[in-house]
Amino acid sequence: MMLLKNCNVATMVGGYGLIKNAAIVIDHGQIQWVGQESEAPSGPAIDAQGSLVTPGLIDCHTHLVYGGNRANEFEQRLNGADYAAIAKAGGGIMSTVRATRAASEADLFKSATKRLETLLAEGVTTVEIKSGYGLDIQTEAKMLRVARKLGARHNATIKTTFLGAHTFPAEFKENHAEYVDLVCNQALPLAHAQGLLDAVDAFCEGIAFSVEETEQVFKAAKALGLPVKLHAEQLSNLGGAKLAAQYAALSVDHIEYLDAAGVEAIHSAGTVAVLLPGAFYYLREKQAPPVAALRSCGVPIAIATDLNPGSSPVHSLLSTMNMACVLFGLTPEEALLGVTTNAAKALGLKDRGQVKVGMRADLAFWAIERPGDLAYPLGFNPIAAIMQNGQFSKAFA
Numbered sequence: 218m219m220l221l222k223n224c225n226v227a228t229m230v231g232g233y234g235l236i237k238n239a240a241i242v243i244d245h246g247q248i249q250w251v252g253q254e255s256e257a258p259s260g261p262a263i264d265a266q267g268s269l270v271t272p273g274l275i276d277c278h279t280h281l282v283y284g285g286n287r288a289n290e291f292e293q294r295l296n297g298a299d300y301a302a303i304a305k306a307g308g309g310i311m312s313t314v315r316a317t318r319a320a321s322e323a324d325l326f327k328s329a330t331k332r333l334e335t336l337l338a339e340g341v342t343t344v345e346i347k348s349g350y351g352l353d354i355q356t357e358a359k360m361l362r363v364a365r366k367l368g369a370r371h372n373a374t375i376k377t378t379f380l381g382a383h384t385f386p387a388e389f390k391e392n393h394a395e396y397v398d399l400v401c402n403q404a405l406p407l408a409h410a411q412g413l414l415d416a417v418d419a420f421c422e423g424i425a426f427s428v429e430e431t432e433q434v435f436k437a438a439k440a441l442g443l444p445v446k447l448h449a450e451q452l453s454n455l456g457g458a459k460l461a462a463q464y465a466a467l468s469v470d471h472i473e474y475l476d477a478a479g480v481e482a483i484h485s486a487g488t489v490a491v492l493l494p495g496a497f498y499y500l501r502e503k504q505a506p507p508v509a510a511l512r513s514c515g516v517p518i519a520i521a522t523d524l525n526p527g528s529s530p531v532h533s534l535l536s537t538m539n540m541a542c543v544l545f546g547l548t549p550e551e552a553l554l555g556v557t558t559n560a561a562k563a564l565g566l567k568d569r570g571q572v573k574v575g576m577r578a579d580l581a582f583w584a585i586e587r588p589g590d591l592a593y594p595l596g597f598n599p600i601a602a603i604m605q606n607g608q609f610s611k612a613f614a
């Protein structure tokens with residue numbers, strides 16, 4: 218049993234749920250008690266140095282396993298090329314697919330480890346990682362094995378998502394139906410049979426998969442009992458979110474172009490809206506997601522880095538909180554909910570995202586006073602200690 222004293226706890230229960238002058242009891246990797254320090258059980262305690270304690274942060278949308286990089290495309294875009302045009306010309310996602318196919322599993326593991334460790338240093342304790350830069354049976358599985366291995370080697374929970382329907386690989390450019398068939402009937406079931414999958418995603422967009430093609434992927438996922446998520450309405454409004462709602466998706470992600478009917482559909486389905494301000498920022502998008510409508514409807518809003526080599530080479534969830542506030546108008550409390558409670562929901566995780574009895578003891582201790590101290594600076598990390606499953610992965614100095 219471990220007793221922590223001298224902290225303020227952002228429980229995230231019923232909103233921000235602050236308990237001042239708090240103590241926390243942890244046993245067997247779980248929170249056993251949380252409340253006023255004056256009412257805490259007696260015994261030897263660890264001094265939490267007056268820190269603000271939040272749930273360990275959750276990055277619920279990343280593509281952090283990949284080969285190569287796309288700094289060249291960053292330059293091309295600065296010179297006027299647009300994201301969709303680069304993709305149509307065989308760059309974009311396909312450029313990373315070529316590099317990822319060519320990379321060894323060991324090299325992918327090495328480069329992904331650096332990215333993951335950068336995220337974890339900011340109090341992140343759970344990370345979702347997607348495949349989708351393989352687009353063939355072997356390379357999709359290779360990426361997912363790397364993701365699983367990252368989870369086994371780090372003090373973090375890694376959740377994996379199959380994204381074989383990310384774009385059409387060059388060899389199927391003229392035969393989309395055959396590729397969708399390969400995804401649904403071979404790549405996906407094989408990866409699942411190897412225990413590599415927690416969820417299934419697709420990129421529903423004019424430059425990627427149509428609503429009908431996406432539905433085939435969702436049907437295949439459901440047949441295997443896997444939950445679905447969707448990259449939807451990022452660059453245009455195809456109605457992907459409505460389809461995702463019909464399949465009780467955990468989340469719809471990006472959603473800059475989501476309309477009122479789409480908001481209503483995901484609200485009824487209990488689907489989380491995952492905002493990715495990093496991609497909005499890098500692609501210099503003009504249309505922000507419908508935050509006011511999501512709020513007034515009561516749709517849970519999560520935010521994530523979308524860490525990927527093309528649209529969002531963002532390796533910081535704290536910076537993402539800042540961007541969600543500055544670019545999308547979230548409050549710092551909403552941003553914090555977006556990387557804790559609502560991010561857990563977006564991954565279907567019921568054992569984390571709040572500091573309350575029975576939850577997993579994943580905690581971040583910050584040398585700060587309020588959520589604004591996380592969301593307001595850029596490039597400043599006020600972490601004091603990190604606990605993962607009841608053990609300190611970073612101890613107090």
Ligand code: NIG
Nearest residue numbers: 310420448496523525527528
């Ligand atoms: O979430 N939108 C599609 N997929 C990624 C981008 C992938 C890439 O450009 O490599 C995203 O933004």
Ligand code: FE
Nearest residue numbers: 278280448523
């Ligand atoms: Fe993404």
